Amino acid sequence: MTTERTFSIIKPDAVAAKQTGAIIQMILDAGLTVKAMKMIRLTRPQAEGFYAVHKERPFFKDLVEYMISGPVVVSCLEGDNAIIRYRELMGATDPAKAAEGTIRKKFGKSIEANACHGSDGPDTAKVEMSYFFSSLEIVGE
Numbered sequence: 001m002t003t004e005r006t007f008s009i010i011k012p013d014a015v016a017a018k019q020t021g022a023i024i025q026m027i028l029d030a031g032l033t034v035k036a037m038k039m040i041r042l043t044r045p046q047a048e049g050f051y052a053v054h055k056e057r058p059f060f061k062d063l064v065e066y067m068i069s070g071p072v073v074v075s076c077l078e079g080d081n082a083i084i085r086y087r088e089l090m091g092a093t094d095p096a097k098a099a100e101g102t103i104r105k106k107f108g109k110s111i112e113a114n115a116c117h118g119s120d121g122p123d124t125a126k127v128e129m130s131y132f133f134s135s136l137e138i139v140g141e
């Protein structure tokens with residue numbers, strides 16, 4: 001077992017639908033620990049920068065519009081194998097294909113408005129956490 005940290009976003013659709021509390025509870029019930037958390041409204045440049053890896057994809061423009069459409073809750077989560085465990089808890093990108101018991105199955109509205117984001121590997125997790133949090137904001141740093 002490796003203690004890891006991962007980066008999470010509760011996306012605008014879930015915050016607007018008052019699902020933030022239920023999603024945080026699912027994260028805690030899964031045994032992950034919250035090390036930092038805040039609500040922010042992404043600016044266009046922040047959203048474009050965060051999803052820069054997708055900038056050539058057909059869904060990029062809509063994705064940026066969606067991500068800036070309302071507040072989001074960003075957090076750093078910690079636990080044994082936190083990255084893969086949080087990806088499993090989120091479920092497939094498309095909520096229609098997500099397994100029962102996952103956040104996206106329960107709260108996702110579409111392949112775009114799919115309730116949450118989680119880092120896909122250790123390198124991305126580091127970059128994404130430092131994109132939104134200084135080390136002073138993370139408990140235990």
Ligand code: UDP
Binds near residue numbers: 092113114117
């Ligand atoms: N997305 C979209 N249309 C697609 C695929 C992805 O709008 O056809 C959005 C969706 O919000 C997704 C995000 O782009 O969460 C990033 O896509 P990625 O393939 O990295 O999926 P994830 O890692 O979030 O499951």
